Amino acid sequence: MSNLSEAYTDNPLHLHHIIPLDFDSVRTVPDSHVWPTSHAFESDDQLSIPTVDLMDPDAVKLVGHACETWGVFQVINHGIPLDIIDEVESEARRLFSLPTGHKLKALRSPGGATGYGLARISPFFSKKMWHEGFTVMGSPVDHARELWPNDYQRFCDVMEDYQKKMKELAITLMHLILKSLDLSEEEISKVVSPGGASTALQLNSYPFCPDPSRVMGLAPHTDTSLLTILYQSTINGLEIFKDGVGWVLVSPTNGSLVVNVGDLLHILSNAQFPSVLHRVVLKEKQQRLSLAYFYSPPTDFHVSPLALNPAQIPLYRSVSVREYIHIKAKDVEKALSLIRI
Ligand SMILES: C=C1C[C@]23C[C@@]1(O)CC[C@H]2[C@@]12CCC[C@@](C)(C(=O)O1)[C@H]2[C@@H]3C(=O)O
Ligand SMILES: O=C(O)CCC(=O)C(=O)O
Ligand SMILES: [Fe+2]
16 A cells, blocks of 8 residues: 555544535534634734745755745745646636535545545544635546536646646755755655655635634644645635744735645654644635645655754654554644654
8 A cells, every 4th residue: 555545544534524514504603613712813914934936046045944944935936837726726616616515426535535525634623614625636537527427527637737737846846945954866866756756636615704703714733744835816814833923824925836844844854844833714704715735755655854964863763654644643733743752
């Protein structure tokens, strides 16, 4: 067993942690979705995460500094044509605007990884999130056929093309990031190779909400990946947690993509590049969409701290991607500390 989808089969979820609310029919927020209001919902909307121009000759240094100090940055001049992003967004809108009963035809199965449903972290929170997602790993044809038996090709073509482009960008970014850690080309090519990677594309929708200040779009979490490349359409909502500051809003900027450090890069960099805690709050009643692309090594790859100088001790034991997914499925909050030496 070595693909990402199979890595999730041993940790099946209960259906009530997969099936989203029937958002079409609710007029008020049900108690199951009301989160305690506290100062924690406040965020700093003045500070901004760094922006890195990928054409900048100093990109290696800039990317390294951003990973070290923020764990997240925006990229511009990333080479992803904006019309391709628009097409994915429009196909995602087509999917999420189907009636709830219809979307359930493509429901993620309890031991499955792909299809329509709640975020995987749902079981760890007592309140439900105001969110619905659709996970794609490679070809989405099986689920697309369930949704549109006679009209699934365009959705598949657009999703596959986007994943190809995202993979190229993820590889470019990984080279820059690992170079900034002073890894040799040989070491880099062990971690990053075009043929060998585990990847997933997550379409996120935060539906229209009658009372946005009482709900949580996506609860605070770190991503499991090496890195995640996120496109957020025009609506605010993404916040990252910065030590000493608190929650910082990441406003969408036209044409830029948000890159964040995931747990696997945290381990690989021996915590020099910490994975960033982030969440989505609803700032407006209107529906918000985002597209998250997760890039990781193959599931049988062992991740351990690299590029240590003689004075440094490894903070984490070696762990395969597959094992780390299992550990995180059991305890999302403690996963990193459970492999700490
Ligand atoms: C590859 C993946 C990362 C992810 C689990 C998944 O199989 C596909 C969905 C991803 C997502 C998106 C929302 C937040 C998150 C924590 C979750 O519950 O599902 C991430 C997962 C992750 O990074 O572990
Ligand atoms: O919707 C967003 O802006 C963030 C989504 C996210 O964090 C994720 O899919 O892991
Ligand atoms: Fe995330």
